[in-house]
Amino acid sequence: MSTTEPTTSPAAGDRRTNTPVLQTVDVAVHFGGVKAVDGVSLSMDEGRIYGIIGPNGSGKSTLLGALTRLTPLTRGEILFDGEPFQEVPASQIAARRIARTFQTVRLLPDLSxxxxxxxxxDASKATGTLGWWTRNLGTAGSAAVDSAIERTNLGGFDDWRPAEMSYGTQRRVEIARALALDPRLLLLDEPVAGMNQRERGEISTLLKDLRNEGLTMLLVEHDVQMMVDTCDYVFAMNMGRLIAEGRPTDVVRDPQVQQAYLGKRFKHA
Ligand SMILES: Nc1ncnc2c1ncn2[C@@H]1O[C@H](COP(=O)(O)OP(=O)(O)O)[C@@H](O)[C@H]1O
Ligand SMILES: [Mg+2]
Structure with missing residues (x-):
């Protein structure tokens, strides 16, 4: 059923079996007494946009970290292409064409x-899922770099330094860096935070275009309207657990989901 070959071809046109791209079984991440993620089982098929919603502190970012092996699991199992993902060396994650962006900007300030x-x-050197980048400026993938720049509307910014750009534009550079890997699984943590409405619309359109080319994505985002407009399927988290999943319009109307957001708002009021 599963193949031992590393995935080297881009996702476009590479529709495979019914094996989910990514699957978790009872995944938990505890930090001492804090059960940041506590028994999450989910499954993601190829070529769809998945979303995770939930109030602050519900475990969304920790789950992304667990899915990319940044954060060790307390218990549970992750399967990538049907294979136990824990057995893939961290240095091989980029070679499997898994890319991610972080909730906060992590650009190297002295580089353009x-x-x-x-x-x-460079899939052989990229360590982006772990949150740091080797200073490897080979010529590998320059077509992918051109394409990533074009798709994120960054043409003309080539020589700029991150500090010279607005926060929203820096976030677009982060997305472009993840796209330069030509990923087949892309995880995005609050990609439109700090962007205006027009930029949000552009990112939503870009993600849907990528989905139509076969890319699988998992998106964490606070902007519920963006999630409804963008995602094919949404998971809702509260206190480390999944409390609902399904079509975005159904999930945001779910009484338990509404209660989770309301409870949070009352707490902070
Ligand atoms: N490295 C860490 N050490 C201790 N607690 C953490 C750590 N990372 C996250 N947490 C806690 O885990 C919970 C979930 O956090 P997080 O995954 O960042 O939530 P979200 O992304 O949904 O806002 C929070 O209570 C947070 O304080
Ligand atoms: Mg977060």
């Missing part, structure tokens, strides 16, 4: 926009 994006392109 193009150089920052270039860092994401």
């Amino acid at each position: 926009v193009r150089e920052n994006i270039q860092l994401g392109a």
